[in-house]
Amino acid sequence: MRLNWRQSSRSQDRLEKTIAQQHEKRVLTGDVVPAGPCPDDDFLRMLARRSSRIALTDPRVDHAASCPKCMERLLALRQKYRQRCRMWMIAGIIAALLLVCVAIAFLSQHQIL
Amino acid sequence: MPPTGRVGQERKWSSVYPTGNAASDEKLEAAGQASWSYASLCAWTYLNDGDAAHDLMDHAIENASRYIARHPERPADKLTARIKSVIRRRANQLATKNGRELPSGLLVDLEHLLVAQPDAEQRAYMNELIDRLSPFASSVLKWRWLGYSWREIAKHLEMDHTAVRRAYFREIESLLHCLSRSGDLPQCD
Numbered sequence: 001m002r003l004n005w006r007q008s009s010r011s012q013d014r015l016e017k018t019i020a021q022q023h024e025k026r027v028l029t030g031d032v033v034p035a036g037p038c039p040d041d042d043f044l045r046m047l048a049r050r051s052s053r054i055a056l057t058d059p060r061v062d063h064a065a066s067c068p069k070c071m072e073r074l075l076a077l078r079q080k081y082r083q084r085c086r087m088w089m090i091a092g093i094i095a096a097l098l099l100v101c102v103a104i105a106f107l108s109q110h111q112i113l
Numbered sequence: 114m115p116p117t118g119r120v121g122q123e124r125k126w127s128s129v130y131p132t133g134n135a136a137s138d139e140k141l142e143a144a145g146q147a148s149w150s151y152a153s154l155c156a157w158t159y160l161n162d163g164d165a166a167h168d169l170m171d172h173a174i175e176n177a178s179r180y181i182a183r184h185p186e187r188p189a190d191k192l193t194a195r196i197k198s199v200i201r202r203r204a205n206q207l208a209t210k211n212g213r214e215l216p217s218g219l220l221v222d223l224e225h226l227l228v229a230q231p232d233a234e235q236r237a238y239m240n241e242l243i244d245r246l247s248p249f250a251s252s253v254l255k256w257r258w259l260g261y262s263w264r265e266i267a268k269h270l271e272m273d274h275t276a277v278r279r280a281y282f283r284e285i286e287s288l289l290h291c292l293s294r295s296g297d298l299p300q301c302d
Contacts (some may be wrong), residue, residue, distance in 0.1 A: 012282050019285070020258045022239040031240075050260050055270040056252075065255035078260070 027071050034067035037057070044070060048077035130178035137181045145174055145194035152200050159204035160211070173199040242288055250284045253277065 035090050037062040039047075046054055054061060064070040102112055132138055150172065156166035173196045181187065182196060246254060254267050267274035 013293055015282075016257065017256060019239065019243065022236065023243060023258055025236075026240065026243065047259060050265075056256055056261070056266065061259065062252070062255060065259055073258075099208065 023065075024071065027066055028068050030068055032066045034063050034070075036063045038067060038070055039064060041073070042071050044078055048074055048081050127173045130175050132178050132182045132185075133183055134182070137185050138188045140187075140192055141174065141178055141181055143189045144177060144196050145170065147189075148173065148196040155200050155204040159208040165204075165207070169200045169203050172203050173197075174276045196243050202208060238292065241292060242285070244292075245288050247284060250281055 034058050043054075044058055044064060047061065064074060130141070143301060149166070152166040152173070152232045153163065154167055156163055176199045177192055177196045181192060243251075243254070253266060263274040263278050267277045270277060
């Protein structure tokens with residue numbers, strides 16, 4: 001069977017999102033039994049940042065994606081991480097705008113423009 | 114294998130699409146006979162459906178009859194080559210069309226189900242789907258939920274990212290297909 005990715009990729013993305021949401025619901029309601037002990041907070045923090053130091057075969061990764069406690073913590077950390085990223089982005093944009101303003105002021109003062 | 118019609122009788126290609134010229138009809142008949150086995154081969158190879166050989170031949174003979182009516186001087190071997198080329202192109206087109214319709218259709222069906230069905234039914238359907246995932250697909254689902262990209266997952270699996278994505282969705286398509294056929298569920302495991 002040949003798949004036409006251009007035509008069906010949107011459907012696939014939506015399907016994937018729905019499946020991921022359902023997986024999240026199942027885990028949070030305790031329908032999935034996690035294997036092994038819960039990892040520490042540092043590991044979850046690295047996982048929320050998708051650190052390259054974490055191997056996907058690590059059993060703690062599998063546990064974190066199927067334990068309600070770890071999943072809740074991961075969701076909170078992920079939101080925090082996203083907020084921080086957004087803040088840095090806004091700060092970067094403001095800094096860039098300030099730099100442009102300063103450059104324009106400097107150039108106009110020296111009558112270069 | 115001699116060409117036979119859908120009801121089993123021997124088929125005369127030139128009588129289906131006559132050119133109005135006895136010599137051209139003869140050439141068309143000979144080329145049709147020579148191309149039949151190729152049509153059968155293409156029907157199985159591209160479409161996995163032996164009966165599709167008749168449709169491929171109909172299409173090719175219609176094309177060839179117009180061609181020989183325009184160029185009656187062309188020899189039979191040229192006509193055979195043309196018929197074979199048309200058969201191959203048509204089989205390829207149909208295979209592409211089928212490949213596009215099947216996955217999209219299943220996904221669209223699922224989307225309709227997700228919109229139309231009550232929440233409890235949706236949940237049961239999705240739970241059934243997730244429970245039936247293979248260890249590979251189950252791991253991919255978890256990694257994707259964790260936010261890893263297809264490229265990161267593929268790098269870990271030492272595969273091409275399109276191959277991983279294709280394998281994952283192919284499994285989901287196959288499960289959706291199984292779940293949509295009531296009564297066949299045990300066979301899908």
